[in-house]
Amino acid sequence: MTAVRVPVRIRLDLTGDPADSHVLDVVRRAAVEAASRVADRAGRAYALDGATFSDQAPDVSVRFAGDAVPAWAAAHLEATAHAAVRTVTAALRPAPAPASAPGPTTFRFRRFATTFEVLDALDAYYGGAARPPRVLVVVANSGGAPLMLAVVLGPDGTAGVEWGILLNRFVLPADGRDAESVPGYAVGPADSFHLVAEPATDDAFRVELAAALVRIWRATGSAEPESRLAERAAARAKRFRLKGALYEFRSGGVPVAWFAGRAGLADRDGLPLLVLTEEVAAQPGADRYGKDCPPLRYDPDAADDADPDRPFLHELEVSDWDGEDFGDLIDSIAAELGVPKPRFIGSFVFAALDVITRRSESLGRLPATEARQEVLGHLVRALEAVNVLLFAYTKAVLARDKAKKLPCPLAGQAGDWAGYLHRDYFPRRRKVVASLFVAACQDALLEVLEKSAADIAHRRATTDWLRGTRVVLTVLLADLPELTDMLGKLRRAKQLNDSTVRFTPEPGRNHQSVDGVEVVRTPVFPGRDVPGRDPFRTGYRIKDAQGRWHTLAEVEATVKTLRSTAQLTDPFLEKLADVGSVVRRLRVAQQLDAVGAETAGRVVTDAVDREFFAVLEEIAKTNEEKTQEARDDRMVAYGLATFEPDAANDVHAKLTGVHQLADKRLRAMFTRNNAGASIFGDEHIYVEGLAALAGHEIAKARFREFFELAGITLLAVFFPEAAFVIGLFQAAEGIHTAHEHADLQRSLLGGDDILSRAQVEAELAGAWVQGFLAIAPELPAVVRDGIAGVRALAKGELTEATSAALRRKLLEVSGHLATITAEHFAASFLTQLAAGYVLNLALSEVISEVAAAVAADYRTDGTIPGVEITAYAMRTLAAAVTASSGAGS
16 A cells, blocks of 8 residues: 655744634645645656555644644634645546536646755656756746756766756836846746856847847747847847846747856756746636736826837837837838837827927928928828827737736736827827928918919019010900990999999889990889889990990909909919009000001000019019018918818818818828828828817807907997907908908919919908998097007007006906996896897898908909998998897887
């Protein structure tokens, strides 16, 4: 009979506190583990093969030494010992076929309490086979710490342990500090241990370590280019300091891990290695991954101050990402932006976004649109690569956390980390797209300004173009003076008849015919009358020099067509103040040439040419000024158009003018490359960013409209003078902006798709109408108080005394608001708001009609005299007052 002894000794030192169930649980687990180790060793004994097991119960005795143990605790420990031994006995018996799937298991280094146990395990491992004279064994001590022992055979054939060292592993902290040595080396399957180098300095050690890392990564099947592997290995090696000699664990001659230890552990030929492991049941609840990590400390300013050499929220270094290849994306971003490669990917993402924004903000410094668009292309491709990198990086972090391979504090908190990363990323990505869009607007405007400057310079340097311009004026626009004269007479007759009627025509009224203009009255409702409506439609017509009749609509359409055609043929003609006068003078010169007075004809022609060059000088100077403004302030171009709500497209906004041009060139960059397709294929980046920008601008415009209506109305309840000053200031700002746009348009030869002369004239007229409406109701008060102070305020000339007065006025406002009752305030405000709302609606409709009329007048007349604008303002004010009075009644 063979007896198998299962000795288990547990020493328990307790404080004076009463023993509780928690302490007993610790003892129970220790007893089970100790019995399991003994059973594992016993199970390897050759004598047990084919042994017959007794049916008797295990003989278990429990003895207590030392201080007395409470009876209930002693009973609990005895039961635990019996259960552990029964478990061991069952493990030694041949196991029947499992009825169900086994529970989860894991491997760990086999634990040994003494070196003698290790030697016994080696004897059992080799059995009767020959064993090497010297072998390295990797096991764990009784506390679970891994160690490597050198076992040698003596001359008499007995084995002994020559030396032993703890196998500490190195961890790379996420804050960029040097690697730290901690217990728990986890080398995988390996069969030999080799010396690699014995460097004398830290730098030499890092060179050898980088080479060893490349060998290990290449052996794992990494597909990265050799240069990138070397770069990543060098970056990681920088974080280690000299720890003696450098060694490698190998499996089948292939390096699998490196080790730094004292010299003399092995030579370059290596030593055989035996790693003793055991399979154990996975303990429920024993996994502490991430549970002991401190919470993440989110810094709201981390993205603003991102430095690629510093981590974003405890992230790993680039060199830590074995197996995840971000190299192509990082290389692409670094090449497009001309920046160095990073140590940390998250910080690199935010730093790259900042670089893209700064580069787009300085785009105006480049001298040609080709250079600007090339830079824009680089920035767009970099943004696309950044976007792909962010999602790939986030996926890799979450995957590594799922595999429980992240260090603290990221362990178990990768989801929160990704949430913080995305919280900072997406608003910045939208801002980058907005910045690129503004830069594209700047490029579109500068392109037209630069082309205009080149055309102007060419015209100033030569006279070759004069003949063609004269031909356009004398042939294409030969009838313009007569048509302009006819148009003026027709409009004066219409204005004369319309001015006698307020806003509703009076049936049966007599109409006057003046200056050869005939009034034509045709029935609107033949055979019947409509109460309150004029039954006739009033029209106007006039004869030309050949006796043909032309209506007002026909003359306007003909003049508009002639002007548009001439300006398309030669954009310079748009810059002439009075085209009709120039045509008359050139025709006089032709007539003088025809009768033989060439000298007199040349005098007239030269005078016209000098006028042309004077205009060129003027617009050349304006072009230079406006080009510099557009380079220095990119918002000049962006402000030439506005967004209007439009749900019919992907950005939910209508794009016009320079915005439309910017969208065309920028969208193309996001959707194609040299091969005709986007590198990363994500146009959504651009669409989402532009939609956010348009929505923001539309909301801002609506708020401003609300403030101008409700805010000014609220102020007018208590301080009408202050409301008047603010309204005057807004009107002055509008007039100033309109004149700036007019100067810009004058500096362009062409460029109607950005800013046309008709748009400028309409904007000027609308601004002057608004200004007149702001001033007209309060002119007596302005005269009394002095208009000089108002002008100073509009210009921003706020003196210290004025500032103090303004502060006193604000205190007065707050005091006044504190004393009035809620009922009085509500009644006054609602009354003013209702009147202001109706008036605002009436004004907006009338001013829109005025602007449209002014634009139409420009297309026919070429310019709008100031007298006409005053007339428009008078009629608009009368219409608004009438509409407001009607609504109020």
